[in-house]
Amino acid sequence: MTLFILFLFNFADAQTKDGSISGAVLDDARKPLDGATVILLTAKDSVVLSTKLANPDGSFAFQNLKNNTYIIKATYIGYKNYRSNLVEVSGQKAVNLPPFTLSSIGKKLNEVTVTAQKSYVQQKIDRTVVNVGALISNTGANALEVLAKTPGVQVDADGNITFKGKSGVMVMIDDKPTYLSAANLATYLRSLPSSALDQIELMDNPPAKYDAAGNAGVINIKTKKNTTRGFNAVVSANLAQGFYGRTNESINFNYRIDKINFFANIAYNKQKTFRRLEIDRNYLDANGDLTSSLKDISYFRPSSNNTNIKAGLDYFISPKTTWGVVLTGNISRDHDSSPVYSLLYDKSGGLDSTVNSLNTSKNKFDSKGINLNYTHKFDSTGRTLTFDLDYIRDVSGSNQLFVNNTFLPDGTLTNLQTITDNLPSTINIYSAKADYTHPLKGKAKLEAGVKSSYVNTDNAANYFNVIDGVSTIDYNNTNRFLYKENINAAYINFNKSFGRFSLQTGLRLENTNGDGHQLGNGQKGDSSFVKHYTNLFPTAYFSYNLDTAGHNMLVASYGRRIGRPSYGSLNPFTFFVDKFTYFSGNPFLKPQFTDNYKLAYSFKSLFTVALAYNYTTDVQNETIHKSGNVFISTTGNIGQQKTWDFSVNSNLQPTKWWSVNLYAEEYNNTYQGQFYTGYLHQSQYTFSANGNNQFTLSKTWSAELSGWYNSGGTYGQFVSIPTGMVNVAVQKKILNNKGSIKLNMRDVFKSFSPSGAITNIADATATYHNFVDTQVATLAFTYSFGKSTNVPHKRDTGGAESEQGRAH
Incomplete structure (x- = not known):
C-alpha cells in the first residue's frame, strides 16, 4: 500500500512540476535568521506574489512557479532590507540562490554603538517561538525556570506546568517527548541549563503530524545545535547563590569534516535548594462547626547532582540523503531531608498534640536513549521522506525513611512510628515513524505519515513497618503494578495558498491499546484491566493577508486533542507521602478530549492579538478527598472544563537601544461536573502578564529588566492567589565578542510565593x-570558538512524541 501511494505521488509530481526558487537568509555573522520575512515579487511591476517566513535554519522556498523573471526581498526587524538581482525561472528550472546576508542596523550616538538582536518572541501560523538567548536574565537559569518566564506558561512550586490556564501540556525536547512523570520531568528540566537551550515552541493547537496527546497543547524545547564546518564549540560555566549555592557547566560542540558531522551537548548541574510549605486544615462536623485543626510546616532541602548528555553522528551519503544516530543520557542523584512539624488543635484552638516527622529520601533517575534517523530529499522542490527509530529506557528508584514522633503538649512521647520504603520503577519505550512530504501544483503541499509505539512499565512499592529495629512488610501499601500500551497512528496534512488566502488541514487517527495488571501480595489479590479505543483528530488553519505585503494577517484555527492518563495514575494502590497525606491511583480513569478554537490577528512580528475557546470533557485533575484526618490525593475525571482566553503580544523598539516584549492574557476557567462532595462548579478570571526590556548600553555592554505577574485562578479544586517575579541582568562582551560575562538577579523582591486554597473537601477546608x-x-x-561557514542543518529529532510525558 505504501509503495502504491508513493507511486501515485511520483506520478502526480511528474505531471505538475513547475519551477522553484530556494535559498536562505543569514545575519552578518552567517547565522540563520529564523522567521525573517521573504517576499516574492514580479520583476516587471513588483507585484507581490507570495510571502513566507524563513525556517529555523534560515531556508525558504517558493515552489510551482511559472516561467517568469522574479525579485526576492528579505526583511527582519533591526536589519537592513535585502533585495535580490533578477531571478529567471524557465523550463521547470529549480533555482538555488546563494544565502542572503542581512546587515544589522548600527548607529553611533555619543560613542554608543547600537546593534540589533533576535526578537524574544516570534509569531508563526501554528506556533509561538521564544528565543531563550534573547534574555540576559535566562543566564544561569535552568529549563524549568526559563519556562516559568515564558509567555502563557505557569510553573507551580512542585514543578507542575500549565499552559494558558490548562494542565496536561505535552513537553518535548527537540520534537521528541520526554517520557517522564511530572516529578521526574521537573527534576530533568531543573538539571538542564539554559545555556543548552535555543528556542521554545509554544503550540496550543499543533498540526496533525504531531501526536494528539497533550490536551493543553505542546511545548517543544529546542536545544542548541552547531551547524558549521570544522570544530566549533560553546562553553559556559556559572556560579549562583540563593538560599544555598549551585553551579552549572556545559559544552556544546560539533566537528564536521567531509561527509561526517559529530555533535554533542554535555551539561553538569549541582544544586541545593530550599522550600518551606505550610498547610492549614480545618475539620468540620455535619453542621459545619469546627471540630479540630491541623497545621503542617514542612521544610524541603533537596540536593542533587545531574549530568545530561546528547551526542550524535550524521553521515551525508549524498547531498540528498543523510543517515544519523543520536544518543541521549541523563544521570540524576538527589538526597532530601524534609522535617515536618504537625500541630493538632482541638475545636477551641487549644494544642492537642504535636507530630515531629523526619523524612529522608535518596533518589536516582537514569535515562538512556538511542535514535536512528534517515532523510532523503528526492529533488529541490521539497519532496522528502524521513523515518525514525527510537528506544528509551528509564530506571528510577527511591529509598525513603519516615520517622513520626507524637507528643502531648507537655512534651510526653506517646507514639513512635517508623516506616521505610523502596520504590523501584522501570519503563521501556519503543517507537517507529515515517513521514513523507510532497509538493503539489498551485502552491500546495501534501504530508503523510505513520507511527507505532510500544511502552511497558514496571512500578513497585515495597513498604515496611519498623518496630524495635525489626522490619515487617506492610501489605496494605506494598504493591507492584505492570502496564503495557501500544499506540498506532497515521496522519495526512494538506496546505495550499490562494493568493492572499492560505489553508492547512489535517486528520490524524490514533488507536490505543492498554493492559494494566496490579499484582497481589500476601494479603491482597491481584486485579487487571484492558482498554481499547480509536479516535480521529482533525486540525485546520485558515489565514488571510489583509494587504499585498502580508503585513496584516488574520488566522483562524481548530484542533482536537487527547489527554491519556499517566501510567502511574492508573496504579490503584495507595502511596504514603506523610502521616496525614496519601496518594492513590485510579484504574478507572478515562482519557480527556479537548476541542480548541482560535482567532488571531497579527501585524508583521510586532503585534498579535488572539481569542481562544477550549472545551474539555472528562477532565483529568488532581482531586483531594478526606478519610478521617488524612487527605488523599488522586487523579479523577471531574466533568467538563470551558476556557476563554484573550491574549496580546507585542514586540516594540521605542529607540535604537531599547527593545520591549509585552505579553498579556485574560482567561476564564470554568469546571462543572460530579464530584466527591456533590456537584463541582468552579469559575474564575485570571490575568497574566510577561514583560521584558532589553537595553544596549554600548558596543559591549547590555542590560535587561523583566518580570511576570499572575493574578491567581481556579484549577479544579485548587484556587491560587496572586504571585509574580522581577528579574534584572547585565552583560559584558569580552575577548573580541566571543566571550561574555553576565550577572543576573532573579526574583529581586522575593515575590514568588505560590499559595492558595483547596475547595470542595467534605467536612474540611484547607489552605497552603x-x-x-x-x-x-x-x-x-x-565563550564560543570555531569557524563560521554555514552548512546544512542536521537532524536530531526522533519519533517518540508523546509517551514519556505520561510515565509515572
Whole structure:
C-alpha cells in the first residue's frame, strides 16, 4: 500500500512540476535568521506574489512557479532590507540562490554603538517561538525556570506546568517527548541549563503530524545545535547563590569534516535548594462547626547532582540523503531531608498534640536513549521522506525513611512510628515513524505519515513497618503494578495558498491499546484491566493577508486533542507521602478530549492579538478527598472544563537601544461536573502578564529588566492567589565578542510565593503557602570558538512524541 501511494505521488509530481526558487537568509555573522520575512515579487511591476517566513535554519522556498523573471526581498526587524538581482525561472528550472546576508542596523550616538538582536518572541501560523538567548536574565537559569518566564506558561512550586490556564501540556525536547512523570520531568528540566537551550515552541493547537496527546497543547524545547564546518564549540560555566549555592557547566560542540558531522551537548548541574510549605486544615462536623485543626510546616532541602548528555553522528551519503544516530543520557542523584512539624488543635484552638516527622529520601533517575534517523530529499522542490527509530529506557528508584514522633503538649512521647520504603520503577519505550512530504501544483503541499509505539512499565512499592529495629512488610501499601500500551497512528496534512488566502488541514487517527495488571501480595489479590479505543483528530488553519505585503494577517484555527492518563495514575494502590497525606491511583480513569478554537490577528512580528475557546470533557485533575484526618490525593475525571482566553503580544523598539516584549492574557476557567462532595462548579478570571526590556548600553555592554505577574485562578479544586517575579541582568562582551560575562538577579523582591486554597473537601477546608528559593544571584561566563561557514542543518529529532510525558 505504501509503495502504491508513493507511486501515485511520483506520478502526480511528474505531471505538475513547475519551477522553484530556494535559498536562505543569514545575519552578518552567517547565522540563520529564523522567521525573517521573504517576499516574492514580479520583476516587471513588483507585484507581490507570495510571502513566507524563513525556517529555523534560515531556508525558504517558493515552489510551482511559472516561467517568469522574479525579485526576492528579505526583511527582519533591526536589519537592513535585502533585495535580490533578477531571478529567471524557465523550463521547470529549480533555482538555488546563494544565502542572503542581512546587515544589522548600527548607529553611533555619543560613542554608543547600537546593534540589533533576535526578537524574544516570534509569531508563526501554528506556533509561538521564544528565543531563550534573547534574555540576559535566562543566564544561569535552568529549563524549568526559563519556562516559568515564558509567555502563557505557569510553573507551580512542585514543578507542575500549565499552559494558558490548562494542565496536561505535552513537553518535548527537540520534537521528541520526554517520557517522564511530572516529578521526574521537573527534576530533568531543573538539571538542564539554559545555556543548552535555543528556542521554545509554544503550540496550543499543533498540526496533525504531531501526536494528539497533550490536551493543553505542546511545548517543544529546542536545544542548541552547531551547524558549521570544522570544530566549533560553546562553553559556559556559572556560579549562583540563593538560599544555598549551585553551579552549572556545559559544552556544546560539533566537528564536521567531509561527509561526517559529530555533535554533542554535555551539561553538569549541582544544586541545593530550599522550600518551606505550610498547610492549614480545618475539620468540620455535619453542621459545619469546627471540630479540630491541623497545621503542617514542612521544610524541603533537596540536593542533587545531574549530568545530561546528547551526542550524535550524521553521515551525508549524498547531498540528498543523510543517515544519523543520536544518543541521549541523563544521570540524576538527589538526597532530601524534609522535617515536618504537625500541630493538632482541638475545636477551641487549644494544642492537642504535636507530630515531629523526619523524612529522608535518596533518589536516582537514569535515562538512556538511542535514535536512528534517515532523510532523503528526492529533488529541490521539497519532496522528502524521513523515518525514525527510537528506544528509551528509564530506571528510577527511591529509598525513603519516615520517622513520626507524637507528643502531648507537655512534651510526653506517646507514639513512635517508623516506616521505610523502596520504590523501584522501570519503563521501556519503543517507537517507529515515517513521514513523507510532497509538493503539489498551485502552491500546495501534501504530508503523510505513520507511527507505532510500544511502552511497558514496571512500578513497585515495597513498604515496611519498623518496630524495635525489626522490619515487617506492610501489605496494605506494598504493591507492584505492570502496564503495557501500544499506540498506532497515521496522519495526512494538506496546505495550499490562494493568493492572499492560505489553508492547512489535517486528520490524524490514533488507536490505543492498554493492559494494566496490579499484582497481589500476601494479603491482597491481584486485579487487571484492558482498554481499547480509536479516535480521529482533525486540525485546520485558515489565514488571510489583509494587504499585498502580508503585513496584516488574520488566522483562524481548530484542533482536537487527547489527554491519556499517566501510567502511574492508573496504579490503584495507595502511596504514603506523610502521616496525614496519601496518594492513590485510579484504574478507572478515562482519557480527556479537548476541542480548541482560535482567532488571531497579527501585524508583521510586532503585534498579535488572539481569542481562544477550549472545551474539555472528562477532565483529568488532581482531586483531594478526606478519610478521617488524612487527605488523599488522586487523579479523577471531574466533568467538563470551558476556557476563554484573550491574549496580546507585542514586540516594540521605542529607540535604537531599547527593545520591549509585552505579553498579556485574560482567561476564564470554568469546571462543572460530579464530584466527591456533590456537584463541582468552579469559575474564575485570571490575568497574566510577561514583560521584558532589553537595553544596549554600548558596543559591549547590555542590560535587561523583566518580570511576570499572575493574578491567581481556579484549577479544579485548587484556587491560587496572586504571585509574580522581577528579574534584572547585565552583560559584558569580552575577548573580541566571543566571550561574555553576565550577572543576573532573579526574583529581586522575593515575590514568588505560590499559595492558595483547596475547595470542595467534605467536612474540611484547607489552605497552603509556599516560600520558595527563587531569589538567586548568578555570575556566568560563556565563550564560543570555531569557524563560521554555514552548512546544512542536521537532524536530531526522533519519533517518540508523546509517551514519556505520561510515565509515572
